[in-house]
Amino acid sequence: MRRTYGPLRYGNARYTRFEERNMITISKDNYEKILAHAEKNLPEEACGLIAGEVTAEGKVIREVYLLTNIDHSNEHFSLNPKEHLAAIKDIRAKGLKPLGNWHSHPESPSRPSQEDKRLAYDSSASYLILSLQDRENPVLNSFHIEGDNAINEGLVIV
Numbered sequence: 001m002r003r004t005y006g007p008l009r010y011g012n013a014r015y016t017r018f019e020e021r022n023m024i025t026i027s028k029d030n031y032e033k034i035l036a037h038a039e040k041n042l043p044e045e046a047c048g049l050i051a052g053e054v055t056a057e058g059k060v061i062r063e064v065y066l067l068t069n070i071d072h073s074n075e076h077f078s079l080n081p082k083e084h085l086a087a088i089k090d091i092r093a094k095g096l097k098p099l100g101n102w103h104s105h106p107e108s109p110s111r112p113s114q115e116d117k118r119l120a121y122d123s124s125a126s127y128l129i130l131s132l133q134d135r136e137n138p139v140l141n142s143f144h145i146e147g148d149n150a151i152n153e154g155l156v157i158v
Contacts, residue, residue, distance in 0.1 A: 024059040034046075035140075045071075049101050050126065052097065102130065127145055
């Protein structure tokens with residue numbers, strides 16, 4: 001199954017998609033890995049890293065890392081530093097590139113919160129957000145964040 005998400009509009013904010021060549025692709029297996037981890041950690045936010053490669057067509061996620069949210073909160077997350085370091089070492093050992101991170105929003109839409117934007121320090125990273133607001137219809141989007149601007153990267157699940 002192939003799905004794309006975007007453009008999106010939430011309230012007064014507009015999230016536009018990157019051009020087709022800047023899309024990000026994730027396998028159905030990796031999507032389901034994220035979804036299962038997020039559901040397991042409810043009602044808290046779940047989090048992790050993504051790694052893969054950058055091609056002419058965009059970013060391809062090859063590995064998803066499931067990390068612990070040490071804040072144990074349903075409104076924000078902090079990655080476990082030891083798990084974070086172990087994931088980075090594994091990414092390097094596999095010859096992959098760190099592409100960004102992912103986290104869940106148990107009670108809000110799949111869009112960056114003000115805190116997500118404020119803490120998005122790497123403008124080259126992809127920020128995947130999985131909304132479980134409607135548990136029967138989870139929504140995963142990927143964003144490029146620079147300052148207060150969030151651009152939907154056009155996530156494709158293959």
